[in-house]
Amino acid sequence: MPTFPEAAEASTRDARLRRNLRHATHTIRDKRAGAVAELPDWAALREAGAHIKDRTLRHLDHYLEQLERSVTEAGGIVHWAADAQEANDIVTRLVRETGEREVVKVKSMATQEIGLNEALERAGIAAYETDLAELIVQLGDDRPSHILVPAIHRNRGEIQEIFQDRMGRWGRAAPEGLSDDPAELAEAARLHLREKFLRAKVGISGANFMVAESGSLVVVESEGNGRMCLTLPETLISVVGIEKVVPTWRDLEVFLQLLPRSSTAERMNPYTSTWTGTTDGDGPSAFHLVLLDNGRTDTLADQVGRQTLRCIRCSACLNVCPVYERAGGHAYGSPYPGPIGAILTPQLDSLETGLDASLPYASSLCGACYEVCPVAIDIPEVLVHLRERVVQGGTATVRGQRTTVQPAKGHAAERAAMRAATWAFDHPGALRAGERLASRARRLVPRRLPGPGSAWTDTRDVPRVPPESFRDWWRRTRGGATGTGPDQRERGTGRGARSGGTGPGEQSGRTGADGRHSGGGPDGGGRRPGGRAGGSRTEGGGDEQPEQP
Numbered sequence: 334m335p336t337f338p339e340a341a342e343a344s345t346r347d348a349r350l351r352r353n354l355r356h357a358t359h360t361i362r363d364k365r366a367g368a369v370a371e372l373p374d375w376a377a378l379r380e381a382g383a384h385i386k387d388r389t390l391r392h393l394d395h396y397l398e399q400l401e402r403s404v405t406e407a408g409g410i411v412h413w414a415a416d417a418q419e420a421n422d423i424v425t426r427l428v429r430e431t432g433e434r435e436v437v438k439v440k441s442m443a444t445q446e447i448g449l450n451e452a453l454e455r456a457g458i459a460a461y462e463t464d465l466a467e468l469i470v471q472l473g474d475d476r477p478s479h480i481l482v483p484a485i486h487r488n489r490g491e492i493q494e495i496f497q498d499r500m501g502r503w504g505r506a507a508p509e510g511l512s513d514d515p516a517e518l519a520e521a522a523r524l525h526l527r528e529k530f531l532r533a534k535v536g537i538s539g540a541n542f543m544v545a546e547s548g549s550l551v552v553v554e555s556e557g558n559g560r561m562c563l564t565l566p567e568t569l570i571s572v573v574g575i576e577k578v579v580p581t582w583r584d585l586e587v588f589l590q591l592l593p594r595s596s597t598a599e600r601m602n603p604y605t606s607t608w609t610g611t612t613d614g615d616g617p618s619a620f621h622l623v624l625l626d627n628g629r630t631d632t633l634a635d636q637v638g639r640q641t642l643r644c645i646r647c648s649a650c651l652n653v654c655p656v657y658e659r660a661g662g663h664a665y666g667s668p669y670p671g672p673i674g675a676i677l678t679p680q681l682d683s684l685e686t687g688l689d690a691s692l693p694y695a696s697s698l699c700g701a702c703y704e705v706c707p708v709a710i711d712i713p714e715v716l717v718h719l720r721e722r723v724v725q726g727g728t729a730t731v732r733g734q735r736t737t738v739q740p741a742k743g744h745a746a747e748r749a750a751m752r753a754a755t756w757a758f759d760h761p762g763a764l765r766a767g768e769r770l771a772s773r774a775r776r777l778v779p780r781r782l783p784g785p786g787s788a789w790t791d792t793r794d795v796p797r798v799p800p801e802s803f804r805d806w807w808r809r810t811r812g813g814a815t816g817t818g819p820d821q822r823e824r825g826t827g828r829g830a831r832s833g834g835t836g837p838g839e840q841s842g843r844t845g846a847d848g849r850h851s852g853g854g855p856d857g858g859g860r861r862p863g864g865r866a867g868g869s870r871t872e873g874g875g876d877e878q879p880e881q882p
């Protein structure tokens with residue numbers, strides 16, 4: 334798999350792809366902003382969503398066992414899969430036991446993550462995608478490029494060509510003279526899929542949520558095909574990531590408000606399907622739930638990275654990301670594109686591949702993803718945290734074991750630069766002397782850097798060095814008068830003095846119990862829900878009261 338920069342180099346040169354992406358993401362993001370603005374309590378809902386997820390993740394073992402009991406009591410069978418291989422083996426065995434050679438599928442990111450279609454194909458079982466966009470992707474022998482709109486990179490002319498050329502190979506062919514009119518394309522897909530729905534004996538789904546108290550699974554969708562897959566087959570197999578559990582229906586209510594407005598900009602989803610075990614004479618007579626770990630408990634062990642598991646796959650972060658808009662979803666090399674993919678894929682994979690090591694850099698760190706995330710995942714914080722692990726290595730949990738992770742290859746210059754910066758900031762006198770020297774020699778600073786630095790300046794100019802450093806400007810204009818200037822801070826650091834200004838003593842006094850400075854978050858409240866999840870208060874027993882699951 335190519336690294337993100339390698340894959341993005343090709344996709345950013347594709348003008349048609351960029352045009353399609355720009356049009357689609359801007360349309361969705363504008364609609365989302367309108368739908369969110371309708372709710373005066375959106376900020377409170379968002380915070381509630383983050384808190385429910387965090388609390389559930391803290392007691393994940395408890396809620397998963399409760400879910401298993403509830404599903405079993407309702408007539409379902411629960412299977413536990415530690416990784417992709419185990420999940421694929423379980424599903425393949427279950428399908429084989431039915432004697433069937435084909436299955437219909439509801440759009441499911443978890444099954445894409447584990448490569449289930451390919452595993453079934455190797456076992457001689459055909460898997461038919463039934464979501465319209467997934468059907469386009471499957472017929473086009475393509476890969477999804479967006480969480481919500483997997484064929485976002487295709488325009489309707491391309492879809493018409495795919496339907497005309499490929500539909501007949503998979504079942505009912507497209508009608509003669511099919512045009513690129515959206516209604517005609519939808520009708521062609523409907524006729525093609527109906528045949529499969531009526532024939533299939535086995536359905537495979539994911540789920541958006543699982544309710545622990547009743548053992549119910551929930552799928553939200555816009556087309557109704559999901560409901561056909563969930564109700565018509567005799568056997569239903571659902572493959573779901575363990576982080577999708579919520580404790581109660583009351584908790585679910587929060588997410589059923591957050592998700593549709595963030596994803597499709599709708600007040601509620603057109604189709605919300607829920608099912609609980611099996612019921613005689615109504616729907617599938619056999620129900621299997623495969624609970625998938627595949628790197629999630631490793632992610633949960635990381636105090637900063639665990640907030641990633643709050644994600645409800647709304648795709649709002651993709652639609653505002655300037656990097657995604659230009660590079661497209663395929664460059665992320667996994668079913669999870671965009672900002673969420675840049676933090677989720679490397680953690681699920683334990684940063685083991687070159688692609689994983691490149692993904693945390695697929696961001697400008699502008700923070701737009703955090704602003705729109707309905708469960709307040711501080712994506713920039715996790716990106717920086719993962720970059721640190723890529724460059725420096727450190728301790729992490731890999732397949733359940735605490736392991737020392739080595740730094741990724743190719744970051745020696747970055748490490749040296751960070752060491753030099755650390756030394757300079759630890760020696761303010763040397764820093765000031767260096768700044769003055771740079772100001773005096775500023776005409777000699779090149780606009781382009783030589784050697785490895787040229788990779789940076791190929792697309793950027795080196796910033797101009799000002800004739801006077803900030804410290805000197807401060808001293809000349811305000812320094813010494815207020816007692817709050819940088820020189821006072823230096824004295825506070827270097828000589829142990831505590832001035833009456835805003836020196837380090839005061840700064841550390843404002844730092845929260847989670848070890849992070851508490852002021853001035855983008856939400857204006859100064860305290861991000863995302864920060865609380867990653868902080869030591871939830872782990873180390875800091876100032877948090879004991880809680881019951």
Ligand code: SF4
Nearest residue numbers: 644645647648650706
């Ligand atoms: S990270 Fe947030 S905005 Fe992005 S898909 Fe997940 S829930 Fe949505």
